[in-house]
Amino acid sequence: MRKNSKDSIVEAAVFLFNTKGFSGTSIRDIAAKAGVNPANIAYYFQNKKGLLEYCFTAYFENYLSELEKGYLLLEEEGAELALKKIVENLLNYQSKNIQLTRFILREMTLDSQMVREVMSTYHVKERYYLKKVLEKGMRTKEFRNHSVLYVILQFKSLLNTPFLNIHYVNEVLHILPHEKYFIEKYSREVFAWIDSVLCEPKSIPARRIVSI
Amino acid sequence: MRKNSKDSIVEAAVFLFNTKGFSGTSIRDIAAKAGVNPANIAYYFQNKKGLLEYCFTAYFENYLSELEKGYLLLEEEGAELALKKIVENLLNYQSKNIQLTRFILREMTLDSQMVREVMSTYHVKERYYLKKVLEKGMRTKEFRNHSVLYVILQFKSLLNTPFLNIHYVNEVLHILPHEKYFIEKYSREVFAWIDSVLCEPKSIPARRIVSI
Incomplete structure (x- = not known):
């Protein structure tokens, strides 16, 4: 079609x-x-600048709407689940729009007027949502106490790198971020980061108590 | 002077x-x-291309030599300590050469002849060292079993992002990766990732057994 x-x-x-x-x-x-x-x-x-602006706006509007879908679970389902839903949604969105994602993430490493505007709107909004989730998780003791901004830095690192460094990831690590398999496997890796680094240790399974 | x-x-x-x-x-x-x-x-x-080549070579030769200094601890001190030394050395090196690092990391997101050459020499060598450290750690049960290449992807994400996305990190997260304070704090964050995600859980402290 x-x-x-x-x-x-x-x-x-x-x-x-x-x-x-x-x-x-x-x-x-x-x-x-x-x-x-x-x-x-x-x-x-x-003109070309208008096209560039359209790309930025389309990317970040959809990106934030995926983030919001996870954020909306915060009240009912708690911080851990909301954050995992955000991870899943954002990995899926970036993987499905892999060319646009790579272009936008690369542009965002520049120091231009447009980048500053995007940061002061979309990135500040993203920070707001992530902060809410993390702070609530710490308040309810789902998460350990952490420096929120350093957690956001790691979160963004883990979520963006496979798409920004797609050639390196393909050719040196032989990982293919546009494949469905990648999303499944990599979500589990980021979930493991959430479980191990962010979350309070869960109750210790019985078999481990026996082995002491 | x-x-x-x-x-x-x-x-x-x-x-x-x-x-x-x-x-x-x-x-x-x-x-x-x-x-x-x-x-x-x-x-x-x-010419300008010669200058570009010089920048790449200078950056990656020094980068790898910092990595090797950590790698050399592998036999005597074990995988966890070697990996932590590598983290410390690479964060320090990148922070001290923050302008060059940002430029090189940004160039590496392109798909050019020079990038392909760099990947097939320096990045392949880097992968070799990291693989050795991770595989030894898994053999000696310092580390849990993991997909080595997915661990390298996360390792690279955490180590490069603060320098590649320096404007975002400065202006949205208010974190300053050129300051000594950053290296100390961020090393601890990456160490926490190593301890929690990679390492086998350490023996459980007595107070936690009591609380069961």
């Missing part, structure tokens, strides 16, 4: 930004790759 | 690459910033 031309333009643009860089890509290149008339791009996005 | 002009050139180049990008920086810019004659740059590095 033919995608609509707006989606085709975004897909073509992200592919070219990832291979030729943002500065190295022209509207003409994008139009040719997407199989549309350059005037279409102007119609939807005005 | 005046630095020698080769070091000044590299420092100026890295500063400009980080602010204006590699393509956006000319030899003339670098010469002006370093306060040297452009002919000096040609003398030491031939």
